[in-house]
Amino acid sequence: MVPEIGHFALILALALAACQAVLPLLGAHRNDAAMMSVARSAAVGQFFFVAVSFFCLTWAFLQDDFSVLYVANHSQLALPTGYKVSAVWSAHEGSLLMWILILAAWTMAVARFSSDMPEKLVARVIGVLGVLSIGFLLFALLTSNPFERLIPAAVDGADLNPLLQDPGLAIHPPLLYIGYVGFSVAFAFAIAAMIGGDLDQNWARWARPWTVTAWAFLTVGIALGSWWAYYELGWGGWWFWDPVENASFMPWLIGTALIHSLAVTERRGLFKSWTLLLAISAFSLSLLGTFLVRSGIIVSVHAFATDPTRGFFILSFLTVVVVGALVLYAWRAPALDSSAGFRLLSREMFLLLNNVLLVIATTLVLLGTLAPLIVEMLNGGKISVGAPWFEIAFLVPMIPLIFLLGLGMHTAWRQQNKQPWLRLLRLPAIAAVIIGVVLPLLFYGRVSLMLAVGSIAAVWIVISSLIQPIRSWRRKEGAAAITRAALGMCIAHLGMGLFVLGATVVSAFGVESDRSMRVGESVDVSGFQFELRELREVQGPNYTAIEGVVEIRRDGTYVGTVRPQKRQYLVQKSWMTEAGIHPTWNKDLFVALGDQLGDGAWSVRIQYKPMISFLWVAAFVMALGGIVAVSDRRYRRGAAQESAA
């Protein structure tokens, strides 16, 4: 009964989405206030029914209702309760439902926090979000119904894929989706502006917090995925340039360009049509990512099991959205552009460079990701593009981007006077070069060209992000206190600096070594002695495991003990590696059990990963910067009236 209620609620949500799409858009066109006022209540209603539907599916998982096919395929009686909940979004049907729920939640948030926006703009934004919602609801109802029954019901379920039985992966998809789907709000704002033919600086002020919030969530979502891949897949890398990773990274890159371009549009009323194009691209790339992941068209370790009808549906939807948006863009955007100018040495110029470089980076990632498809279509054989290519290609736009970042932050809008600018930046630049070369020599005893470039860049960004907050803090109260928006920017850029530092050090000094070990044996990796003290059997709720106890010492001094496990999950009979990690702020020591080699020996992968934790901390700092910026006074309700008064 409950699953049918869920299914029915989803159909009702579709009906409300149709109202939410048609009436407000029509109302805005005809200047009909009554029709426009439907927008908010339809959004709330739609959210309610999608939430009911999502709750019903969760309920089916918690009740072990194996008469529901999706539950039978992805859960099991002995599965811990927390994972029964996260199993809801562990595969295609449920994660699509979660996507729809998040879209409805964003829409409701727009309805709630838009009281200072013109009614017409609100109606159009919510209307466009309604159109998107119709697309996804149809997708779920027509091709991917999570409530489909299994008759006769299964006695027990097939279990959640053991790889997904992990707290990191339980929260990674929701955060990632909040980010992905959040870009649909930016998209809706862009479409609404083009339909209305009206794009002023207020528009950018309204659109900006939504975009930055979505970007912050996407940042954390991607970082969590990377963290999970690091400790759970047992490979010890943190980014593999896998198509599915790229699928989430491309919207992030374009989203980053978009928040910078929006800054110019808000402060100076420039780059309007460019901002629109980026807003369209960010959401289109999110859709493209969904298509790549769910159609099975590209070879990836993350791929969902293939279903051609689903791939076809998303591709059609993608085409409609992209073509529709671009036609509208070609038709309406030229009228929106403004004619203000700026000087060569100005913040506008640096933000322009930022955008150009980020777009180039995105294009390169897109090319590398789609190359296997393109080559195969041209009958060039089945190829794959390795991570080394991405690593080289990606650095080409990134290195100048990072150096320009530190300059751009301290450049004024419109026109920057050269002399004070040089005076301000001379010292930080010299300091960055010296520290950047000395630091690796001091801690790791060597330096190379790439390493020096990376660490100088990192130190440079860190220093230049700190200048403004320190100055405002030292000046004490009153005089020119730093705004939340500026502080947020500094925090986010500081995060970028920490990220570059971590990435540089871990790629230069990280060590991975596969060894054969017996109980009582000790191996030496990077100056650390790893001794396998004991192997024992451990019983988990739904698995049994062999656990190694590995004691780590450095020159005889005890450092720590890690307990890597090799788990066998009872239902799927599959083996899983749980790495043992000894984390400290400046390095991870990582031990993973491999296979039994016979004669009491095990293959063991040992890794030394210096400063790898900086990568994830950095992502959180970046996201925090976004949130701080959004909390700025000028984005609060009523700020417009205040500033007008």
Added chain:
Amino acid sequence: MKPRQQRMLAVGLAALGVAVAAGLSLRAFEENMMFFVEISSVVAGDYPTERNFRIGGLVVADSVQREEGSLDMRFRVTDTRCELGVVYSGVLPDLFREGQGVVAHGRMGDDKVFVASKILAKHDEEYMAPEVAESINKHVEDKIATAQGTVAECEA
């Protein structure tokens, strides 16, 4: 700057950047792309000799051998028509099992044995790399078509 100059500048910079990036990345691309070669083609001697490539198929049952206590191992992969020996040294992925699909990166060594530098096994029970599935299905269909299961002997 006037808007017109602005636009020209933006376009110029973008074009320059794209050109440099395209040039560099195309060169690197040549070196880093890896072809997938079917087992039957490898056995017939049709494979790139100067560079790494990918192979894929099913791990032959009871073919996994290793020296006691050593990381070195060898096994055989099949596309159901031909078999190829593979040597590898290192930790295997969790889902590597006899009778299951596997993809290996590497190059041909002496004695017609594939020296793998990386082994990938599927992540998901339902999922098999499409190119592997395709190369296997082709031969299975051949066999079904002739109903004897003896056609298309492996030609070395």
